[in-house]
Amino acid sequence: MIFLQVIVAGLLIGAVYALFSSGLTLVWGMMNVINFAHGEFVMLGMYVAFWAFTLAHFGVASFSAIAAVVLFMLGVLVYLGLIRNVMRGPMLAQILSTFGLLLVLRYAAFWAFGANFVGLPDGILGPSLNVGGILLSAPKLVAGVVALAVTVGMHLLLTRTMLGSRILAVAEDRNAAMLMGIRPDHMQAIAWGLSGASAGIAGALIATFFPISATVGESLGLIAFVVVTFGGFGSVPGAMIAGLVIGLIESVSAFYVGPEYQDVFVYALFVLVLWVRPRGLMGKA
Amino acid sequence: MKKLLLSVTMLAAFAVGSAAMAADDVKIGVIMPLSGNSASAGKAAVAAMELAAQIVNEAHPELNSLPLAAGAGLPNLGGAKVRLVVADHQGNPSEGQSQTLRLITQEKVVAMLGSYHSSVSLTATAIAERYGIPFVVGDSVASNITDRGFKWTFRTTPIASDFANNYMEFLTDLKKAGHPASNIAVVYENTDYGTSVAGTVREAAKAHGINIVADIAYNANGADVSAQVLQLKEKHPDAIVFISYTSDSILYMKTMKSLDYLPKFVIGDDSGFSDPAFISAVGNLAQGALNRSAWNIGAKNSTTWRINEMYKAKTGRDLDDTSGRDMQAAFTLMDAINRAGSTKPEAIRAALQATDLKPSQLMMGYRGVKFDRTGQNTLAATYLIQLIGDQYVAVWPQAAAQHSLVYPFKGWK
Numbered sequence: 144m145i146f147l148q149v150i151v152a153g154l155l156i157g158a159v160y161a162l163f164s165s166g167l168t169l170v171w172g173m174m175n176v177i178n179f180a181h182g183e184f185v186m187l188g189m190y191v192a193f194w195a196f197t198l199a200h201f202g203v204a205s206f207s208a209i210a211a212v213v214l215f216m217l218g219v220l221v222y223l224g225l226i227r228n229v230m231r232g233p234m235l236a237q238i239l240s241t242f243g244l245l246l247v248l249r250y251a252a253f254w255a256f257g258a259n260f261v262g263l264p265d266g267i268l269g270p271s272l273n274v275g276g277i278l279l280s281a282p283k284l285v286a287g288v289v290a291l292a293v294t295v296g297m298h299l300l301l302t303r304t305m306l307g308s309r310i311l312a313v314a315e316d317r318n319a320a321m322l323m324g325i326r327p328d329h330m331q332a333i334a335w336g337l338s339g340a341s342a343g344i345a346g347a348l349i350a351t352f353f354p355i356s357a358t359v360g361e362s363l364g365l366i367a368f369v370v371v372t373f374g375g376f377g378s379v380p381g382a383m384i385a386g387l388v389i390g391l392i393e394s395v396s397a398f399y400v401g402p403e404y405q406d407v408f409v410y411a412l413f414v415l416v417l418w419v420r421p422r423g424l425m426g427k428a
Numbered sequence: 429m430k431k432l433l434l435s436v437t438m439l440a441a442f443a444v445g446s447a448a449m450a451a452d453d454v455k456i457g458v459i460m461p462l463s464g465n466s467a468s469a470g471k472a473a474v475a476a477m478e479l480a481a482q483i484v485n486e487a488h489p490e491l492n493s494l495p496l497a498a499g500a501g502l503p504n505l506g507g508a509k510v511r512l513v514v515a516d517h518q519g520n521p522s523e524g525q526s527q528t529l530r531l532i533t534q535e536k537v538v539a540m541l542g543s544y545h546s547s548v549s550l551t552a553t554a555i556a557e558r559y560g561i562p563f564v565v566g567d568s569v570a571s572n573i574t575d576r577g578f579k580w581t582f583r584t585t586p587i588a589s590d591f592a593n594n595y596m597e598f599l600t601d602l603k604k605a606g607h608p609a610s611n612i613a614v615v616y617e618n619t620d621y622g623t624s625v626a627g628t629v630r631e632a633a634k635a636h637g638i639n640i641v642a643d644i645a646y647n648a649n650g651a652d653v654s655a656q657v658l659q660l661k662e663k664h665p666d667a668i669v670f671i672s673y674t675s676d677s678i679l680y681m682k683t684m685k686s687l688d689y690l691p692k693f694v695i696g697d698d699s700g701f702s703d704p705a706f707i708s709a710v711g712n713l714a715q716g717a718l719n720r721s722a723w724n725i726g727a728k729n730s731t732t733w734r735i736n737e738m739y740k741a742k743t744g745r746d747l748d749d750t751s752g753r754d755m756q757a758a759f760t761l762m763d764a765i766n767r768a769g770s771t772k773p774e775a776i777r778a779a780l781q782a783t784d785l786k787p788s789q790l791m792m793g794y795r796g797v798k799f800d801r802t803g804q805n806t807l808a809a810t811y812l813i814q815l816i817g818d819q820y821v822a823v824w825p826q827a828a829a830q831h832s833l834v835y836p837f838k839g840w841k
Contacts, residue, residue, distance in 0.1 A: 145662055152654035152687075159651070250463070258467035260674055260705035265713055265840075271686045280654075280686040352682055353651070354675045354709060358465050362649045362675070390652075397655030402646035403618045405655075 172377020188346020
């Protein structure tokens with residue numbers, strides 16, 4: 144019984160990791176740009192949700208939608224204002240520019256929102272679900288379902304729609320796409336917007352159970368990079384599976400060996416997977 | 429004529445210079461975490477120490493039980509004002525070292541205060557030791573900070589072994605009252621603070637014949653504590669001692685509720701449990717949690733009440749135990765500098781060593797401030813307080829109790 148509960152707890156936090164990482168993998172897959180500020184996007188999503196709830200008493204669905212819209216705009220702005228220009232520079236400039244963005248956003252948030260932790264009231268999504276004695280935390284369950292929906296939605300968008308084909312065309316060969324009449328700038332701005340939107344939704348949902356502060360990206364940011372690399376560069380379904388696997392390993396190793404050693408197991412597996420399969424679980428060669 | 433004019437100007441400049449010297453600000457270095465996960469605690473502590481400096485620098489006759497409060501500035505130094513030079517160590521021991529080095533060598537501070545994290549105090553005091561600058565540790569409790577034979581490290585706060593013994597004495601009292609209290613769990617974050625306090629809790633438990641049935645170390649930056657809560661649920665100890673920072677202690681309360689595990693009794697070792705953010709986030713899930721504190725706001729118009737009002741006007745929130753202990757350290761240091769009558773490090777060190785403050789001269793509930801050879805305050809003490817409603821109230825020892833103990837832990841019920 145307790146074993147099942149440990150497994151379920153691991154899968155639930157894994158779903159949260161997957162949700163957290165989906166936007167990161169999208170930008171990586173579309174443009175080969177690593178957005179180090181992704182964790183800060185999620186942090187801003189948390190604050191947008193917090194303010195929408197505190198000031199206007201919006202419910203979970205509405206504040207998640209607001210966070211998605213606000214972060215979509217931020218994503219587009221960041222692309223137009225920063226990324227578009229540094230894309231022309233050397234690789235190192237691209238990497239350091241998003242790292243710089245991380246610091247700007249984190250410390251601007253510190254300045255604007257202060258250092259104190261804030262949070263949404265407990266149980267905003269209701270009590271835990273009891274399924275035959277196994278307890279499912281409501282916020283994490285919702286995060287899991289939404290992560291799945293975002294994953295499927297992104298996958299369908301990229302593989303079944305004209306917009307998706309255009310985004311992929313730009314990713315594959317920018318010049319050829321331009322010859323076909325596709326504007327790479329537009330597509331990449333949309334990809335950044337979508338990445339921002341999914342970070343916004345992730346932030347809003349994570350805020351329902353996690354304390355909000357300007358430094359939350361420190362706690363969750365690293366895991367997102369592991370998830371994306373593990374799942375395969377740019378593969379949204381890969382990030383989903385990787386998130387679940389990492390959550391599961393963390394939970395089982397923390398319960399049976401000790402929480403202080405869980406990272407050893409996660410990173411050992413991570414290194415092993417990369418050794419055997421450098422492109423990650425579902426990445427394209 | 430030209431020569432005369434020049435020498436007169438030089439003389440005048442010298443005179444002005446030395447006059448300015450007499451009233452020169454006394455610079456005290458402060459290192460605290462102002463960014464990173466503990467920034468909220470660090471900023472609260474800096475605000476408290478700045479308030480201490482303000483109370484000394486301005487005349488506050490209404491606070492005359494505190495040394496130096498009634499007049500303005502440090503009388504033995506010609507009324508010199510105290511100025512704090514604050515630096516951010518980010519919760520990082522090596523950053524703590526380099527900031528201490530910078531404050532001592534570039535800012536020329538005459539003494540140091542800090543630094544919240546035991547891990548940082550441990551490394552920063554080593555720099556002060558090398559440069560021969562007194563470092564007064566206000567709030568870090570790992571015992572090894574004063575165990576190294578350092579000459580320049582002083583510590584006003586009670587330390588881990590004091591608390592650990594208090595917790596065990598309390599549990600022994602619980603047992604006498606007929607409650608189960610023989611098997612406990614220790615849950616602690618895995619850096620210096622958590623591991624050292626957990627170590628002293630283990631020793632104290634052994635000495636009091638109490639078993640530790642679960643010993644759980646974890647990373648305070650982790651995203652999830654479900655596995656830890658499930659371990660506790662399986663062992664179901666009579667009491668759990670949490671040695672945690674803010675975001676992790678909030679997460680523990682929420683996760684215990686979502687996994688439907690109501691412990692019999694919860695003891696939170698200050699830090700996270702004392703952060704006002706903890707009470708506002710999960711106060712309604714942590715009813716009956718026991719904590720430690722040497723800070724008590726006290727009756728209206730008392731010195732402590734007035735200090736709290738001033739602090740509230742400055743920051744918008746009540747003074748907490750951690751910041752209060754830092755503020756007490758600042759008062760202690762300023763008193764020593766004044767008695768030294770000099771900003772020479774050796775004179776300040778000697779004055780600190782000779783410190784003998786009585787309980788009535790303090791803002792914290794210590795039995796006094798008097799340092800032993802290692803620099804540890806031998807008269808440090810604490811109360812045990814319990815979360816009832818949205819306030820912590822003193823429940824132990826009997827002599828200081830304002831409320832009778834609530835048993836068992838109510839949590840969210």
